[in-house]
Amino acid sequence: MDMIHTVQPKFLTNTPIAIEIYSAEQLSPHCHPHSIEFLYCLLGSASFIVDHERSMINAGELVTIEHQNIHCLESAGDNLFLSVHIDLKKTKFDWETLQYYYFSCATRYCLPHQKRAMEQIIDLMLSAAYVYSSQPSEAASTDWRRICDALMELLVNHFLWFAVEDLTSEENRKFRERLIDILTYTQQHYKDKITIKQLAQMEYINENYLSQFLKRTSFHSFTLMLNYVRCFEAQKLLLNTDKSIQEISDDCGFSSKKYFHKHFKYYWNTTPLQLRKWYEAYISQHPTKACDKTMESGTYLKEYITRLHIARSFGRIGI
Template structure:
């Protein structure tokens, strides 16, 4: 199975909206979506039946009333069952939908964890947890607004996505879960930090040094190191290695490459160090991860 990257939102009637929603129904055929990933956020709300949803190597059995969050760059798959009619609403949106202004640091501290793989958030909300909340109606309203496309629907969809997002982070806050990044300095603003993170996404397999990143941000080596650790809650090397591990997960699940090939293709100098780092972040070896994930998919 070849690596599967899903492209950006579809163009509809000549317009590429930053969001897209539809209902997936297996009544006519079994719905099997193989392992893939994308930069946008995807939400699944099951309104009938059941399915097996795998997110970042963890498999969940979901049923009617369950809600699934798939964050940016999380590898995932969806499988339904023959003989069981299953319907679920799919909502996809660019993370930019959550920003009123790309320079708004006060928003970034809540939103960036959904786009950075270092954070492991709650992927599944069960029906029992959603009982007596407004979330179900918000999801149904998003789907209805998008399908009907009444005057001003773009504003309505965006507003409801933001409301849904607010419900999620407040739900986590009530549980004592917080994923805020640290304060972002004036010297390295949100735009420059995003450029840096985008660079790592594209060049993670290369030999990237802290010195080079500091130069890219026009600050000293020491200042950059302190800043990165404060904001990202990891050293630069720890973050880079984790990005490489995330990319290795995709190759483990979507290619026939061996461990050494995957190690070299994701920026590790040898397979031993790759296995050591993979076990550190995932609690198991790459081989164990692949066997477990594919057996449960």
């Protein structure tokens, strides 16, 4: 069984970037292999589901969708979306490390110290889309790889899920490096019996210090971190294989099916079997209905960018 469609973005020739502008009534659940998606709503709104979280995306809002995230969208009104995909295997960052990062880049969750970086990401997306859709001579000479690297630098430097605002930059760097090491090891060995003692020895620190360290992260504890990773991997097996709940529980390192149910319900707010049945029903009733408008959106984008910058400029001086 392969319930979730794998969609390969249409990358520009010899580049790591794909740009698309479209309207959509609905997008069936899908994911993108080794590419991250920056999705910006130009017009209208839509109900948006990423893995276990349902939310709205409205005009002027941005959200990123990671390379393993299962997501879908539906809307009852007029809308227009700008989508930029980046092939994570072809950026300046090492894929072997990058694949284990968790990002949190969404307008509705943007913190004050992230606002400028968020604006820069949106500006880069809009400028790239305008050049691609309406300036073919400029598009041919554009260094798309540099644009990709600039987007990824903003994402990595400002929107890691476990970024901590109240640390100095040097403290934040050390904090981030340690947590990346721990997360990478956990994602590589989630099937095994991992203990906090193992991780402490790996980082050359004592268990109590590591426990206090993890309390400062988005996970809050070692147990919650480990079981989140296991549930995330379990979701992929639930939706892309015919394996039984017991088999998936065993494959993902849970000590029992009961323990698997407990933690899956804690994070996903549903049981593993309920999630599988929900997606089966949803996919059968919601085929993709979308219209590509990339090459006809140049004039709209030019006017949109002008209005956006006027609003920002006046907003800064209180007009």
